[in-house]
Amino acid sequence: MLFADWLRLQLRVIESALDAFVAPGAPAELAAAMRYAVLGGGKRLRGMLVLAAQQAVAWGEASPAAAWRAAAIRGACAVELIHAYSLVHDDMPCMDNDVLRRGKPTVHVQFGEATALLAGDAMQALAFELLVPAAGSDVTIVPEVQAALCGLLARASGPTGMAGGQAIDLAHVGRTMDRAALQRMHELKTGALLHASVLMGAHCVPAVAARTLDALSAYGRALGLAFQVVDDILDATTDSATLGKTAGKDEADNKPTYVSLVGVASARAYAEQLHAQAIAALQRSGLSHAACAPLRGLADMVVQRSH
C-alpha cells in the first residue's frame, strides 16, 4: 500500500472514532467545545504513530487479535485528545493568547474562557476513559494493556512530561537558554507525547520483545525532537496562511528556539540527523522492512512537512 493511501485510511479511522467518542452524554455546550477542539483538523501525527507502531509489532503474527487494533484506535484517540486539550489551554489569554488555530478562531474565542478551560480539563479525563473501556463495552482489552497505556499517557502528559515542558517554556520567556536546556524543554513539551504515542502503539500487543521496544523508543525520541526542530524552522520561515496559525510568534515573543540558537541551516542539518537516527532505530528493531513502512513514512513526513 502506498503511504499516502495508508495515511488516508488511518485518518478516516481516527476521525470516525473521535466523532463517536467525543462526547456522548456530556452537557451540550461542553460537548460542542470539545468537538470543536478535537474534530476535523490536524494531521493526527500522534494518533498515526500509535496505529503505525501497533501495526508494526503485530505484523506477521499468525493470529493478530482484534483487541490489539481496538486498543490502538482508542490509544490514537487518547493521544489526540491530550494534544488537542493542550492546544486549547495553550491558546488561552493567560498563556499564549492566540486567537487563530488551524485557520479557525481558538476555543476560548468561540466558546468563552470558562468553557475552554473546562473543555480542556474534560478532554484530558476523556483520554484516560477511552483507555479503559466501560464495563459492558463490546471491546475486550486485557487489563495489562489498559494499565500500560494509562501509565504511558499519564507520564507523557504530566509534571515530568508535557505540562512540565510547558512550565519550563513559561519560565524562560525573554530569558536566555542554552542548547541543553532547550532540548530538555522540547523533550518534555512536545517530545514526551510523540514518544509515548509510539510506545502506546507497541504496548497494544502484549509481550513485545524488549529489543523491539528499545528500538521503537529510540525512534520515538528522535522523531519527537525532529518534530520540534522542524516546528522552529517553519515558525521562522513560513507565513501564517500556510501555517494555519500565527507565524513568527517565537521571535516576537523572544522565545529561545533552535533557529535563534544555531540558525536555520544548522537546524535543518540537525533535523536530518535526527531523521537518520529514527530510521536506523527501526532497522535494529527486529521488525521487517515491510512492517515498518508506515513508521518510516511518518518520519519522512515529520521532516519534510511544510506546515
Next chain:
Amino acid sequence: MLFADWLRLQLRVIESALDAFVAPGAPAELAAAMRYAVLGGGKRLRGMLVLAAQQAVAWGEASPAAAWRAAAIRGACAVELIHAYSLVHDDMPCMDNDVLRRGKPTVHVQFGEATALLAGDAMQALAFELLVPAAGSDVTIVPEVQAALCGLLARASGPTGMAGGQAIDLAHVGRTMDRAALQRMHELKTGALLHASVLMGAHCVPAVAARTLDALSAYGRALGLAFQVVDDILDATTDSATLGKTAGKDEADNKPTYVSLVGVASARAYAEQLHAQAIAALQRSGLSHAACAPLRGLADMVVQRSH
C-alpha cells in the same frame, strides 16, 4: 479505635504520601504550585473514603495483601489531586474568580494564572500516574486493579462527571433550575468524585462481591449528594472566616442551590434523609458492623460538619 484516632492516622498517611508523590522531577515553579495547591489543607474526605472503603472490604480477610493498602493510598492521593486541581481551575478569574481558599491566597494569586492553569493540568495527569506505578517501583498492584481505578477516576472526572457538572453549573448562573436539574448538576459536579472514591477503595481488593459493590455504590451516591446539600446550607448560614472561603457566594452569584430552592430547614431534613440512606446501604453490604465503622464515621462527619 475511636473514629477521631482513625482519622488522624489516615490523615498522616495521606499527607505524607502526597508529600512524596508531588512532584519529584518536575520543574521547580510548577512543583511549587502543585504542592501549594494540594498539601497541608483540607479534610481529605475523598482520600478518607478510598481508605475506609478499602479497609471495609479487606476486613476479616485471612491474608490481606499489602498491595491492597498500597493501591488505596495511591487512590487516595489520586482523588485528592483531582479535587485539588478542580479547585485551582475553579478559582481562576475566568471561572469563580476567587482569591481566598482555605484561608490562603488562591494558586493563581500566588503563582500567576499561567502557572495555575498548568499546575491544574499537571495534577490531573499525576493522579493517573499514581494509579499505575512506574516500572521498577517496589509496589506490585495487579493490572486489573490499576485499570479499574483509572477507569473509575477518569469517568468521575470527565465530561460525564465532575467537568460535566461544572459545565452545567456554568450554563445556569443567573438562570432558574428545577430540583431535578440541580440534583443532576450536583451528582456530577461533586457527587461523581465522592462516589468514585468509595468504589476505588472497594476495587483495591480484587473479587469483591457484587452485593458489596452495589451497597457501597449506594452509600457513595447518598453521601455525595448529602455533602453538596450541606455545602449549600453552610454557604448560606456560615461566615467566611469559619468556612475558610468566601461565604454567601452562591446567593451573590445568583446560583441555584438547595437552600434557594427549598429553604434551610427542608435542605437540612434532606441531608438527614440522605445520611440515613448511606447508613442503610452499609447495613445491606454484607460487611460487618466493625468493618464499616470508618465509613459510618465519614457519613456522620459529612452531615455534621460546620465548615
